[in-house]
Amino acid sequence: xxxxxxxxxxxxxxxxxxxxxxxxxxxxxxxxxxxxxxxxxxxxxxxxxxxxxxxxxxxxxxxxxxxxxxxxxxxxxxxxxxxxxxxxxxxxxxxxxxxxxxxxxxxxxxxxxxxxxxxxxxxxxxxxxxxxxxxxxxxxxxxxxxxxxxxxxxxxxxxxxxxxxxxxxxxxxxxxxxxxxxxxxxxxxxxxxxxxxxxxxxxxxxxxxxxxxxxxxxxxxxxxxxxxxxxxxxxxxxxxxxxxxxxxxxxxxxxxxxxxxxxxxxxxxxxxxxxxxxxxxxxxxxxxxxxxxxxxxxxxxxxxxxxxxxxxxxxxxxxxxxxxxxxxxxxxxxxxxxxxxxxxxxxxxxxxxxxxxxxxxxxxxxxxxxxxxxxxxxxxxxxxxxxxxxxxxxxxxxxxxxxxxxxxxxxxxxxxxxxxxxxxxxxxxxxxxxxxxxxxxxxxxxxxxxxxxxxxxxxxxxxxxxxxxxxxxxxxxxx
Amino acid sequence: xxxxxxxxxxxxxxxxxxxxxxxxxxxxxxxxxxxxxxxxxxxxxxxxxxxxxxxxxxxxxxxxxxxxxxxxxxxxxxxxxxxxxxxxxxxxxxxxxxxxxxxxxxxxxxxxxxxxxxxxxxxxxxxxxxxxxxxxxxxxxxxxxxxxxxxxxxxxxxxxxxxxxxxxxxxxxxxxxxxxxxxxx
Numbered sequence: 001x002x003x004x005x006x007x008x009x010x011x012x013x014x015x016x017x018x019x020x021x022x023x024x025x026x027x028x029x030x031x032x033x034x035x036x037x038x039x040x041x042x043x044x045x046x047x048x049x050x051x052x053x054x055x056x057x058x059x060x061x062x063x064x065x066x067x068x069x070x071x072x073x074x075x076x077x078x079x080x081x082x083x084x085x086x087x088x089x090x091x092x093x094x095x096x097x098x099x100x101x102x103x104x105x106x107x108x109x110x111x112x113x114x115x116x117x118x119x120x121x122x123x124x125x126x127x128x129x130x131x132x133x134x135x136x137x138x139x140x141x142x143x144x145x146x147x148x149x150x151x152x153x154x155x156x157x158x159x160x161x162x163x164x165x166x167x168x169x170x171x172x173x174x175x176x177x178x179x180x181x182x183x184x185x186x187x188x189x190x191x192x193x194x195x196x197x198x199x200x201x202x203x204x205x206x207x208x209x210x211x212x213x214x215x216x217x218x219x220x221x222x223x224x225x226x227x228x229x230x231x232x233x234x235x236x237x238x239x240x241x242x243x244x245x246x247x248x249x250x251x252x253x254x255x256x257x258x259x260x261x262x263x264x265x266x267x268x269x270x271x272x273x274x275x276x277x278x279x280x281x282x283x284x285x286x287x288x289x290x291x292x293x294x295x296x297x298x299x300x301x302x303x304x305x306x307x308x309x310x311x312x313x314x315x316x317x318x319x320x321x322x323x324x325x326x327x328x329x330x331x332x333x334x335x336x337x338x339x340x341x342x343x344x345x346x347x348x349x350x351x352x353x354x355x356x357x358x359x360x361x362x363x364x365x366x367x368x369x370x371x372x373x374x375x376x377x378x379x380x381x382x383x384x385x386x387x388x389x390x391x392x393x394x395x396x397x398x399x400x401x402x403x404x405x406x407x408x409x410x411x412x413x414x415x416x417x418x419x420x421x422x423x424x425x426x427x428x429x430x431x432x433x434x435x436x437x438x439x440x441x442x443x444x445x446x447x448x449x450x451x452x453x454x455x456x457x458x459x460x461x462x463x464x465x466x467x468x469x470x471x472x473x474x475x476x477x478x479x
Numbered sequence: 480x481x482x483x484x485x486x487x488x489x490x491x492x493x494x495x496x497x498x499x500x501x502x503x504x505x506x507x508x509x510x511x512x513x514x515x516x517x518x519x520x521x522x523x524x525x526x527x528x529x530x531x532x533x534x535x536x537x538x539x540x541x542x543x544x545x546x547x548x549x550x551x552x553x554x555x556x557x558x559x560x561x562x563x564x565x566x567x568x569x570x571x572x573x574x575x576x577x578x579x580x581x582x583x584x585x586x587x588x589x590x591x592x593x594x595x596x597x598x599x600x601x602x603x604x605x606x607x608x609x610x611x612x613x614x615x616x617x618x619x620x621x622x623x624x625x626x627x628x629x630x631x632x633x634x635x636x637x638x639x640x641x642x643x644x645x646x647x648x649x650x651x652x653x654x655x656x657x658x659x660x661x662x663x664x
Contacts (some may be wrong), residue, residue: 165562166563168583199627242589
């Protein structure tokens with residue numbers, strides 16, 4: 001035994017120096033254990049708390065449907081928007097949800113390209129979260145156009161009016177960016193799911209076998225399939241990486257290319273992207289902390305994963321804080337009366353200063369706790385901070401969108417905007433829809449990418465020198 | 480060893496189980512060196528370096544994706560120029576109605592390049608790995624279904640010119656296979 005560990009030290013110089021990396025899967029779990037644990041979530045009865053969450057979520061979804069039907073049947077006047085604030089909660093919520101989506105693609109694509117192996121435990125759930133968040137996001141601009149049944153005008157198809165879309169408009173860029181983002185995210189997610197659907201297929205019986213088998217497309221896990229599959233995964237990651245950066249940049253162009261003081265800012269694209277990743281990681285942790293506890297996934301989503309994500313939240317939150325302060329500085333430095341006034345009213349004399357300070361506290365000050373290791377390892381602390389971030393990111397969009405519009409160039413145009421109950425119900429309902437879809441995902445699909453987690457076990461590397469030792473150790477501990 | 484198959488049905492090949500990725504890797508090297516062509520290893524996850532052990536080259540899926548990407552960019556540029564410059568010229572913010580308006584077309588061009596590349600990846604992948612194919616002789620084998628859990632399997636097909644009913648089985652045991660199963664059509 002002693003000789004063996006000495007031999008290991010020779011193979012792994014990093015371990016000899018005492019800087020061994022923490023294992024990604026704790027307690028020496030075997031391949032079979034991983035399959036059983038993750039598939040078990042789908043195969044066994046859901047815990048009671050799943051139903052406790054699911055029933056209100058469905059109710060929330062029904063509220064969403066009701067508020068939309070009420071909106072369409074009555075007219076857009078039921079929303080609180082009017083001159084001068086024509087972009088209210090609907091666009092705030094759109095940017096909020098689309099931002100949340102960004103963490104999923106970041107984890108699945110950017111962390112894949114940078115070979116961050118810890119991503120394997122959280123990428124599936126975050127990709128699902130991305131798709132559901134973008135679905136929620138799509139509702140808002142769709143109904144924001146006023147006549148929902150005219151939404152097809154956004155698509156560049158020949159029509160009897162002989163009118164074409166204005167391709168120079170950032171709003172049309174946005175249509176292309178968001179729809180491409182949704183489509184590519186779904187493709188990426190589905191291609192990632194195929195091997196795991198095959199695992200579920202091979203374990204299921206009856207109708208489940210047919211359904212999972214249908215969607216697994218007859219996957220056989222041969223290396224002649226894997227090699228193309230891995231290339232496809234790499235390519236999709238390489239495509240999604242610039243895509244995710246472009247999507248929120250284009251969303252920020254909706255504002256940055258206009259002339260409204262407070263919107264007309266060149267810092268918007270990087271600031272929006274950093275904010276999106278920030279808010280998205282907060283939502284990933286909001287969802288994964290309970291899931292991990294509820295389904296006993298502590299060996300797969302370890303303290304290290306939470307620690308890493310908390311660090312990313314700290315980094316991106318600090319970038320966002322830099323952007324807030326830089327915006328203020330540039331408005332002062334520009335010596336442009338409208339710019340200076342817009343930001344003066346944003347932080348001191350305007351009607352929405354409370355929103356600014358909510359945002360600043362939640363997004364910049366609260367995450368600074370994550371400098372300390374104890375806070376990143378205290379799950380309640382992490383949960384509280386990430387929920388503050390969720391709220392803070394909503395306030396950020398609120399601060400940018402309605403408060404800039406409420407204080408335009410001419411004082412005669414000034415106004416105050418507050419949302420009506422229909423908008424509030426719609427926003428609450430979008431959370432219901434999001435949660436409902438996520439809970440259904442937990443119920444029917446593997447929440448962790450089974451094949452990817454298996455690939456990061458030490459023994460999965462065919463050149464791992466010590467797999468026999470590991471296997472023997474596992475045999476002893478299982479006895 | 481299972482001998483469940485009757486000799487009257489046609490043999491598809493052998494499924495052999497190995498105990499670890501390392502064993503399978505070395506077995507694959509030996510099968511490659513023995514000169515087999517119609518064989519594959521089936522694993523729960525892609526095994527690092529297995530392409531080399533099997534003597535397979537780099538996937539050329541990326542070439543298909545390049546074609547998809549170029550199609551996407553061209554589609555977007557043509558769509559925008561054709562509609563904005565010749566079919567329905569729209570003057571917005573005094574932007575020019577000629578080639579110099581191209582920066583305004585970049586975002587949509589970029590998005591469609593990505594979109595078409597992603598679809599090319601999907602379609603190219605399914606063509607190269609020949610999926611969907613819901614029915615396959617390997618699904619008749621009880622041993623085979625272990626591949627999606629923790630099985631490291633090597634399959635040699637009877638169609639391979641080097642395949643000999645007894646000899647191939649001996650080869651598989653020699654290179655360290657545990658269970659060996661005959662799969663029939």
